[in-house]
Amino acid sequence: MLTYKNDPLLIEETANDLIKNNRKDLIFLDKNKKTLNLYSAFIRKKDFIKQKSKNQIFQKAIYATGDKLAIKIKGLIKNKKQLIKDLENYACQKNRLEYAYDRWFKKRIFPLILLRIISKNKKELTDLLNLTDYFTDFLNKSRFYPPKKINELLTDKNSYFIGCSIGDGHIDKECRRWVLVDGTSKKELLKYSKEFCEKLKNLISPYINYSKIIEKNTKYSLILYNKPFCRFLNFFFSLPLGKKSNCILKVPLIIKDTSLEKYFWRGCFDTDGSIHKQGGINFCSSDKNLLNECSNYLNRINIKSKKIKEELVVINMPHLKKFSHIGLSHPRKQKEFLKILKRGSKYKDIKIRNKKKINKKLLEIYNLIRSDNNYRIRIHSRNLKNSKFSEKEIKKIIKELFGYKLKTTTKNLLYFKSKKVYEYLNKNFVFEPYWKPIDKKEEIQLLNNWNNVWLK
Numbered sequence: 001m002l003t004y005k006n007d008p009l010l011i012e013e014t015a016n017d018l019i020k021n022n023r024k025d026l027i028f029l030d031k032n033k034k035t036l037n038l039y040s041a042f043i044r045k046k047d048f049i050k051q052k053s054k055n056q057i058f059q060k061a062i063y064a065t066g067d068k069l070a071i072k073i074k075g076l077i078k079n080k081k082q083l084i085k086d087l088e089n090y091a092c093q094k095n096r097l098e099y100a101y102d103r104w105f106k107k108r109i110f111p112l113i114l115l116r117i118i119s120k121n122k123k124e125l126t127d128l129l130n131l132t133d134y135f136t137d138f139l140n141k142s143r144f145y146p147p148k149k150i151n152e153l154l155t156d157k158n159s160y161f162i163g164c165s166i167g168d169g170h171i172d173k174e175c176r177r178w179v180l181v182d183g184t185s186k187k188e189l190l191k192y193s194k195e196f197c198e199k200l201k202n203l204i205s206p207y208i209n210y211s212k213i214i215e216k217n218t219k220y221s222l223i224l225y226n227k228p229f230c231r232f233l234n235f236f237f238s239l240p241l242g243k244k245s246n247c248i249l250k251v252p253l254i255i256k257d258t259s260l261e262k263y264f265w266r267g268c269f270d271t272d273g274s275i276h277k278q279g280g281i282n283f284c285s286s287d288k289n290l291l292n293e294c295s296n297y298l299n300r301i302n303i304k305s306k307k308i309k310e311e312l313v314v315i316n317m318p319h320l321k322k323f324s325h326i327g328l329s330h331p332r333k334q335k336e337f338l339k340i341l342k343r344g345s346k347y348k349d350i351k352i353r354n355k356k357k358i359n360k361k362l363l364e365i366y367n368l369i370r371s372d373n374n375y376r377i378r379i380h381s382r383n384l385k386n387s388k389f390s391e392k393e394i395k396k397i398i399k400e401l402f403g404y405k406l407k408t409t410t411k412n413l414l415y416f417k418s419k420k421v422y423e424y425l426n427k428n429f430v431f432e433p434y435w436k437p438i439d440k441k442e443e444i445q446l447l448n449n450w451n452n453v454w455l456k
Contacts, residue, residue: 019254210226211224272284291312404416
C-alpha cells in the first residue's frame with residue numbers, strides 16, 4: 001500500500017542535494033523527456049507529519065487545474081469510495097474527503113496527491129502534470145505557471161532572478177511569500193529602484209498571476225504571495241526558507257559551471273553589489289561561502305579580485321572593464337558602471353621598451369612608478385603595500401637613481417617633479433591606460449547584452 005511514509009517521490013532534499021548525492025534522476029518525473037518532477041517540488045513529507053493538532057493535509061497541498069486534466073481524471077476514476085479510501089490511506093489519516101471530492105470536480109481543482117494516487121507509474125503522473133494549466137494553493141488563492149521541462153527551467157532570466165533572490169530576495173519560513181527590497185538614501189535615485197522592481201515583476205509574470213510593489217521611505221519592495229512559486233524556487237534552486245543566516249548560501253548546482261552562472265552573478269551584483277565613482281566594484285555578503293564562490297568564479301573568467309575582511313569581494317580599476325562580461329542590469333548601477341567605462345581608466349600599465357638599457361635597480365621598482373603630463377613622477381603608497389619595499393627603502397632607491405627626495409601628499413602619494421626624469425622614463429618605458437574608454441558602438445553592444453534578461 002502506497003503511503004506518504006514509503007512514497008519514493010516524497011523527499012526533503014532540494015535539487016542541489018540531489019545533484020550532490022548523485023540522485024539526478026529524481027529531478028525528473030520522466031528522465032527521457034526531461035520532464036520536471038513537480039510532484040517532489042510541491043509535495044513534501046513534512047506536509048503530512050502531525051504536530052500537536054491534526055494536520056489538514058488537503059488544505060496544505062498544492063492543487064492542479066485544467067479542463068483537459070479534469071476530463072482525463074474523470075476517465076481514470078472507476079470507484080469513488082475506493083479512491084477516497086486510498087487518499088486517506090496515503091495521508092495516514094481520516095480526512096472525510098467525500099465533500100471535498102465533489103468540490104474538486106465542481107471547481108476543476110485537484111490536489112496533486114489525487115494525481116499521484118490515480119497514476120500507475122511515473123509516466124502517467126508526468127502526462128497528468130503536463131495537462132495542467134496552472135498550479136495553485138488551497139482553493140485557488142494564487143496561480144503559478146511553471147516550466148514543465150528542464151530546458152524551460154534553465155534560462156538566463158531564471159538564473160538572473162535567482163541571483164537577485166540570493167542577494168536581496170527572501171522567502172518566508174512558511175514558504176508562502178517572496179520579497180525583494182531595493183532602495184537608496186538618495187531620493188533622486190529612488191526612481192531606479194522602482195524601475196528595477198517593475199522589471200523583475202515583468203520578468204516573472206509568465207509564472208505567476210499576482211504580485212505587487214510597495215514604496216516605503218527610501219526603498220521599494222516587490223512582494224509575491226504564491227506558495228507554489230516559493231516551493232518551486234526552494235526545490236530547484238535551493239533558495240533558503242526563513243533567515244539566510246541560518247544556512248550556507250551557494251550557487252545552485254543545477255546552473256553551476258554552465259553559461260547560466262554569469263547571469264546568476266549579475267543578479268547578485270545587481271542587488272548586493274556597489275559601484276564607486278572613482279572606479280571599482282564591490283560585492284558584499286555576510287556569507288563567507290558565497291564570497292569564496294564569487295571570488296573563484298571571477299578568477300575562472302580572468303577577473304582579478306580581492307577579499308577584504310571576509311565581507312567584500314573587490315574588483316579594482318585595472319580589471320574593471322573585464323567585468324562587462326558579467327555586466328549589470330539594474331538601471332541605476334548600469335548607468336554608474338557605464339559612466340566609468342566611458343571615462344576610461346586613469347591608472348596606467350607600464351611596459352619596458354629595452355631591458356638592456358635600464359638600470360638593474362630601476363628594473364626592480366619600475367612597476368611602482370607612474371608619470372604625469374606635468375613632469376610629476378609618483379608612487380602610490382597602496383602599491384608599496386603589495387611590494388617587497390618599504391617607504392623608507394623606496395625613498396632611498398629614488399635618491400640613488402635620480403638624486404631627488406620624494407615628497408608625501410596628504411593622500412599618501414609619494415612624488416617628485418623632473419622634466420629630465422620624465423623624458424628618460426617615457427623614452428624607456430611605455431605608459432598606457434589599463435583599458436581605453438568605450439565608444440558609442442561598444443556602449444550599445446554592452447547594453448544589448450546586459451538588458452537581454454528583460455526581453456520577452
